[in-house]
Structure formats: C-alpha cells, structure tokens
Amino acid sequence: MKLLLIEDEPFLLDEMEAYLTEQGYRCEKAMSFEAGEDKIALYEYDVVILDITLPGGNGLTLLQMLKKQHSEAGVLIVSAKDSLSDKLIGFNLGADDYITKPFHLEELNARVNALVRRKSFKGNSQIIVDNLTIDPVAKTVFHQETLINFTKKEYELLLYFIINKNRVVSKQSIAEHLWGDHYDMADNFDTVYVHTMNLRKKIAAHTGIDYIKTVYGMGYKFTSA
Amino acid sequence: MKLLYKTTQNFLLAMSVILAVAGIALYLLLRKEVTDEITEQLELQAELVADQVAQGKIVNFPLISVSEVSADFPSNKSLGDTLIYDRLQQKNEGYYYLTLIKKVNQRNYRILVMTSYIGWERYYKTIFISFLGVALWMAFFGILINYYSNRKIWRPFFLNLENLKQFSVRSAQPLQWHDSTIAEFKELQYSLKDLAERSRREYLALREFTENASHEIQTPLGIIQSKLDRMSQLEVNEEMARCIVQAKSGVERLSKMNRNLLLLAKLDNQVYSEKQLVRVDELMQQHLEQMEELFSVRNIALSKDLCPVTIKSDRYLCDVLLSNLLSNALRYTSSPSEIAIFLSEQQLIINNPGAALDFSSEHLFDRFTKSANQPQGTGLGLAIVHQICVLNGWTIAHTYRMGVHYFSIDFN
Secondary structure, rough: OOEEOOOOOHHHHHHHHHHHOOOEEEEEOOOHHHHHHHHHHHOOOOEEEOOEEOOOOEEEHHHHHHOOOOOOEEEEEEOOOHHHHHHHHHHHOOEEEEOOOOHHHHHHHHHHHHHHHHHHOOOOHHHEEEOEEOOOOOOOOEEEEEEEOOOOOHHHHHHHHHHOOOEEHHHHHHHHHHOOOOOOOOOOOOHHHHHHHHHHHHHHHHHHHOEEEEOOOOOOOOOEO | HHHHHHHHHHHHHHHHHHHHHHHHHHHHHHHHHHHHHHHHHHHHHHHHHHHHOOOOOOOOOEEEEEEOOOOOOOOOOEEEEEEEEEEOOOOEEEEEEEEEEEEOOEEEEEEEEEEOOOOOHHHHHHHHHHHHHHHHHHHHHHHHHHHHHHHHHHHHHHHHHHHHHOOOOOOOOOOOOOOOOOHHHHHHHHHHHHHHHHHHHHHHHHHHHHHHHHHHHHHHHHHHHHHHHHHHHOOOOOOOHHHHHHHHHHHHHHHHHHHHHHHHHHHOOOOOOOOEEEEEHHHHHHHHHHHHHHHHHHHEEEEEEEEOOEEEHHHHHHHHHHHHHHHHHHHHOOOOEEEEEEEEOOOEEEEEEEEOOOOOOOHHHOOOOOOOOOOOOOOHHHHHHHHHHHOOOEEEEEEEOOEEEEEEEEOO
C-alpha cells in the first residue's frame, strides 16, 4: 500500500509517517504544494492524505488535479478548519474522508484503514487476528466458527483496537472514536472503561486470551503476535 | 430637560426682563418729559397772565387765578398737583398747578395756573398693558417660530440619533445618515460616521483575528497531541505516565475550547445563514441513541416525549445545539436519576436533577462561566447554545425548582 502524505508541518508529518510506516504502509512525503503536485503527476498512490492549507497553494486544487487524472487514490483531507463548508467542498470535489486537526494518530490510521479496505477490496476484506475473524461488511466477529455477540459499540471498539494493535490507545481517542468529539465528556471516561471491560470479558470467555492490556492510566493496548 | 425647552425658556426669561426694564424706562422718561413740558407751559401761561395784569386787564379765565398779596409775601415758586371736581364726568380729575409771585407795576401778585394731566396711574397702566401685549405676542410667536424652525433644524440630528441607537458593530448594513445644512451637525455627522466605520472595521479585524488565531492554534495542538501519543507508546514509569496523561488531558481541553471559540466566532460572523428544514425529533433521537451508553453507565434513565417537529434552521447548528444541551445534562445530572426530554411544535424542554448552580443564574449562558466543581468544562457549551438560539430567534430559559434544572427553548 502506497501512501502520499502532503502536510507542511514537519513534526506532524514525521509522526504521521512513523506511525503509518509501522502499520505497514509505504509512505512518501510532500511538504509544499509544488512537491505534492510533482508527486501526484508522477506516481500512483492508494491513499493521499492531504492538508488543505499548504505553502504555495490550496490542497483542494491538488484534489482537483487528482480527480482530473482519474486517479484511483482514496483522498483523506486533513484540515485545521473544522468548517462544514470546507468539508462539503472537499466531498464535492471527490474527497473520501475529512479529519480535523488536532487528531489522534490512531484515528487517522483507522480512517486510512477503512479507506484502503473500501478502495482495494470494495469492502470485502476480512480482518484476521489469531483465531478471530472480523467481517467489516456484516460487522460480525467469529472465533473459529463461533459467532461472538458484541454490541455495536463493542464491535467498533474491537475494530479500533485491532487496527491499532500493539499501540497504546488513549481513552480520549477511544471516546472520540466511539461517540464523536462533540460530546464534551470532560475527562470522564467511565464509559470507555465499562465498554473495554465488557469487550475483554467476552473475548476472554471465547478465546481464553486477554488481548487487551491496561497501560497505567494512559489507555489500553491490544497485543497479538 | 430638552434642549428645545431650555432655549425657549431662556428666550422667554430674557424677553420678560428686557420688556420690564424697557417699560419702566419708558414710563420714567415719559414722566420726566411730560412734567418738564407742563412746567414750561404753566410758566409761559403765568408770564402771559402777568403781562395782562401789567396792561391793567382783569384776568378772568377758568383755571387761572390772580390775587394781590403783600409785598413781603415769600416769593417762592411752587409746583404741585391737586384734584378738581369735573362736573361733566362727575369725578375728581388730577390737575397740575403752578403758583408764583410776580411783581407787576410795583405790586405783588400771586398767580396760579392750572392744567389737567392724565394721571400717572393711567400712563403706567397703558404702558404696562401695551408692553404686556407685546410680550405675549412675542412669546407666542417666539415659541412658535422656535418650535417649528428648531424642529426643522434638529430633525436630521434626531434622526441620526435614532439611527445611532440602533447601531451595532455586528450589523452588516452601514448606517444611513440624514444630511443637515448646519455646520455643527455636519461636523457631528462626519465624526459619528468616522467613529462607526472605525469601530466596525476594528470589530471585523478582531473577529477575523479570533477565527485565524483559532485555526493557527489547531496545528501546533496537533503536534503536541501526536508527540504525547508517541511518548505514551514508549516504556515509561508510572510517574512519567501520569504526567503524559495530565498533559494529554490539558491538550484535549485546549483543543475543545479552541474549537468552541472558533464556532462562536463563526456564529458571530454569521457564517451559518442558510436554513434548511430540520426534523428536530429525528435529530434528537439520533443523539439519544448515540449517547445511550454514556447515560446508562452513569445510571441515568431517559424519559422522552418527542412530537414530530420540523423547524427551519441550519442543520449543523441544530446538531450542535442538541449535543451541547445533552452533554450539559449528562455532566451535571446527579446519578442515579432521570432526565426528561419534551419536544413539541412550540418548545423543547430538558429537565435534569442536579445540584444548584454555584454562581448567579444570569451568567449561566455567558462565555467561560462554569461551576467550580467541574473545572474540566470549557464553559462555552451553553454560550454556544444561547448564541444559536439568538441566531434563530428562539428564546432559551433556565429555571431551577426543587432540585431540578429546566432548560426550555421556545421556537416562536
């Protein structure tokens, strides 16, 4: 999987590149409008992560160029502007997703993952971790041949953990992923705790393995070989 | 006191003083002139009488008397007035008399001449009445002229004043000025125009600044957050872990506050002027489903009574309004308890049991007002709700009765 990251903030770009590379993507970087323009013209990518405000031009112009080339690349817009009109313009121009700064890298990864699955497998991809098989279309989880019954939120939580496996996922990040960032929960993550506990119990009951570890007060980590 | 009354009052006061002084002066001058003239006339008469006596004629005129007196009679001249009965009018009339001693042909004669005069009383009365008349007419026309011309002159001033009262730096329309021909008013108008334009420019700059600042802050926040995420992947001891968690929570709060400030700035900038038809009950239902677990974990039951309601508003703002109200209820509800939501064509009511406010309720919808017990809040949620209501022409009210908070929004 080849990703192009177009972002003018070097620290953020490094962090995005580091994490997405860890996840097994081949990442290329562009830090300006011109650099992005060159890369888009020369190479094919599976996913383009695109910042709107760039030195030298507007990211939306790059999006238009991509679409003119009939590129198959999925486009995830990253913007400091949490504005509905920007979002709508982006979607109208053919962007697939929109994420607002500041974001959690796990969230970015989850979005990229969803985009890749949607693009390359037309959604028909199964995610397999050890003996767990997840069907993202039917939203079901099987252990060997047994269906494990999860609530909607538990399923989403499990998927989030698996996509970000071997990484400490913070409670804030989980809360935002599951409930959106518009409910101001103010550091009250009891709900995250309860859901994670239920998820752990259910998985452990079926598989006998507790995949999810608590990491001090920082969050949880889904570990698998 | 109105300027118009004040000037009229001053004018009337000055006019009465001037008229009174002029009246008294006229009376005194007239009296002196007339007295002098009468005295001269009487003296001349006495002289003529003396001439006739010298020629040996017997002087016998009415109002004149001549009598011979002894040589040592004191020869003083005296002027005075007296009353004489007027048979025709059957009343006493005032007369002036002059008596003097004249030596004619070595003999002493006492000559008395008299003439009638209009009583000073009457002079006084005539002057008073005519001046009073003048005063009344002048006052009447003065007030009339003052009133009408002033009204005409001051009209642009009052119209501009009325405009100025309506003026708000927020309103997009420039002020309409009414021109005047008066130099001072023109000057005032120019100054006001300038002032209004300048404050509006500065307000716009400030607004733009808020929006830009909020945008610019997002990226550094993103860097901090991603670096903290990276740090939490490392093997760290418990103390370090605590520091990272606290730093993250700070970043989280800052980022939320920033986003809320940005939203407020946009509401102020009236970015959301488009209105669609929004099904409030469906929107509410979506939120309640989404928040279901958040409530159940806190042992909060939900009772809802939602009528199908369609309103005209911006969909995104309705979304924000409902999520902010529900977040507020979620956070400040005591647990276990029950939150009740009623939605009708006219209004939306959300009641939640909870502790009384620890600040004055009139500040509830102000920016950055928050309970001392919940310092993690941004204090902007309800300010945003209020602003959205203002923008849509709805009224929001909060009451606290018997341990329950009632938030009601009136859609009309």
